[in-house]
Amino acid sequence: xxxxxxxxxxxxxxxxxxxxxxxxxxxxxxxxxxxxxxxxxxxxxxxxxxxxxxxxxxxxxxxxxxxxxxxxxxxxxxxxxxxxxxxxxxxxxxxxxxxxxxxxxxxxxxxxxxxxxxxxxxxxxxxxxxxxxxxxxxxxxxxxxxxxxxxxxxxxxxxxxxxxxxxxxxxxxxxxxxxxxxxxxxxxxxxxxxxxxxxx
Amino acid sequence: xxxxxxxxxxxxxxxxxxxxxxxxxxxxxxxxxxxxxxxxxxxxxxxxxxxxxxxxxxxxxxxxxxxxxxxxxxxxxxxxxxxxxxxxxxxxxxxxxxxxxxxxxxxxxxxxxxxxxxxxxxxxxxxxxxxxxxxxxxxxxxxxxxxxxxxxxxxxxxxxxxxxxxxxxxxxxxxxxxxxxxxxxxxxxxxxxxxxxxxxxxxxxx
Ligand SMILES: [Zn+2]
Ligand SMILES: [Zn+2]
Numbered sequence: 001x002x003x004x005x006x007x008x009x010x011x012x013x014x015x016x017x018x019x020x021x022x023x024x025x026x027x028x029x030x031x032x033x034x035x036x037x038x039x040x041x042x043x044x045x046x047x048x049x050x051x052x053x054x055x056x057x058x059x060x061x062x063x064x065x066x067x068x069x070x071x072x073x074x075x076x077x078x079x080x081x082x083x084x085x086x087x088x089x090x091x092x093x094x095x096x097x098x099x100x101x102x103x104x105x106x107x108x109x110x111x112x113x114x115x116x117x118x119x120x121x122x123x124x125x126x127x128x129x130x131x132x133x134x135x136x137x138x139x140x141x142x143x144x145x146x147x148x149x150x151x152x153x154x155x156x157x158x159x160x161x162x163x164x165x166x167x168x169x170x171x172x173x174x175x176x177x178x179x180x181x182x183x184x185x186x187x188x189x190x191x192x193x194x195x196x197x198x199x200x
Numbered sequence: 201x202x203x204x205x206x207x208x209x210x211x212x213x214x215x216x217x218x219x220x221x222x223x224x225x226x227x228x229x230x231x232x233x234x235x236x237x238x239x240x241x242x243x244x245x246x247x248x249x250x251x252x253x254x255x256x257x258x259x260x261x262x263x264x265x266x267x268x269x270x271x272x273x274x275x276x277x278x279x280x281x282x283x284x285x286x287x288x289x290x291x292x293x294x295x296x297x298x299x300x301x302x303x304x305x306x307x308x309x310x311x312x313x314x315x316x317x318x319x320x321x322x323x324x325x326x327x328x329x330x331x332x333x334x335x336x337x338x339x340x341x342x343x344x345x346x347x348x349x350x351x352x353x354x355x356x357x358x359x360x361x362x363x364x365x366x367x368x369x370x371x372x373x374x375x376x377x378x379x380x381x382x383x384x385x386x387x388x389x390x391x392x393x394x395x396x397x398x399x400x401x402x403x404x405x406x
Contacts, residue, residue, distance in 0.1 A: 003220050005206035005213035008332055009396040010237075012204050012211070012220075028203045028396070029332050064358055071361035075354075083356035084369055092374050095381075096353055099346070133216045133231040140343055140384065143350075150350030153294045157286075157351070158359060193217050197230060 004033055037188040041119045047183045048108040054176035055105055062167030066158065077101065077169055099143040104180065107142055110135035118195065129196045136189055145177045212237045239391040246317045249386035254310055256379035264370035266352050276370060279348065302348045306379065309338050313386050320394040331395050338387050345380045349373055
């Protein structure tokens with residue numbers, strides 16, 4: 001049994017230990033409190049490393065290219081952020097870099113910092129729980145998947161006017177987004193909290 | 201249905217990791233976050249972020265989002281103007297995506313946040329359950345408004361074809377991004393527990 005307060009309405013519940021696939025809902029507001037999911041450190045860490053490698057790879061290769069009337073242009077991921085490097089749009093360069101590159105990388109970095117030593121059988125590193133909290137707090141500001149949908153919209157807009165070429169960075173970034181979405185589905189933060197608890 | 205809240209039981213749950221503590225604790229013993237029974241000054245923060253979000257949304261619609269130059273002609277498009285161009289070109293699908301993400305979502309988000317903040321201080325005609333659902337929906341959908349900023353970024357980075365054509369971002373992009381960020385902060389500042397703190401007499405349940 002675990003004592004839990006509903007994050008939406010503050011109602012206290014004594015939640016029994018759940019089997020995989022079971023879910024516990026708040027009696028008052030119906031919010032899902034916990035789901036019995038088996039969070040494996042193997043899987044979470046493997047996905048974190050994969051996302052880091054794919055995003056870093058995407059930084060150094062062409063993202064998209066375009067050709068029309070004998071003129072051509074190729075852009076990288078950083079080139080997209082740099083599109084706002086004029087006048088008072090400059091802060092947007094920082095915001096775009098943060099939301100599609102830096103924050104996703106920081107989140108997986110935090111995860112690896114907090115969980116990798118445990119996976120190797122060692123003790124939890126200093127401030128592991130605090131670092132995992134930061135990773136969770138950054139979740140809404142990681143916008144890689146929104147950027148991919150935005151890219152799709154932009155490509156539809158120019159597809160009639162010019163020839164588009166997809167670079168390796170485009171595919172790597174799409175793969176990173178798929179893994180991030182998958183990680184969101186299978187990672188149960190409550191179970192990571194309890195893993196970190198056990199190590200204290 | 202009678203339930204006991206953590207506050208009534210003299211306890212406080214961490215807003216970050218959900219660990220339950222005695223109410224006299226000030227810092228979460230697990231994740232070191234500050235403990236609050238309710239988010240501090242929740243409603244004031246909601247209104248403050250919402251107001252700056254609405255203010256930033258005005259120039260975001262008045263100034264051009266992007267300028268397109270093809271050969272010798274340049275034309276500038278606002279958010280709504282860009283949607284109109286897409287409709288005229290027959291690209292109904294992406295016109296709908298952009299219109300939804302840049303106009304429908306921000307405007308309904310302003311309305312919903314104002315309604316939520318208003319409803320916890322006054323008797324409300326909306327049931328508690330529907331207000332909780334509204335809050336969940338805006339927290340989930342709000343960030344997708346950023347899509348138009350990314351569309352502009354990608355077009356401006358990609359479409360640089362010398363004398364043939366080029367795309368340049370307009371000042372509306374920064375105003376729009378700020379408006380989305382401010383309204384995300386506004387929605388995050390709202391504490392849904394406040395909905396349930398109202399006495400039964402002023403909030404009707406389903
Ligand atoms: Zn609840
Ligand atoms: Zn905590």
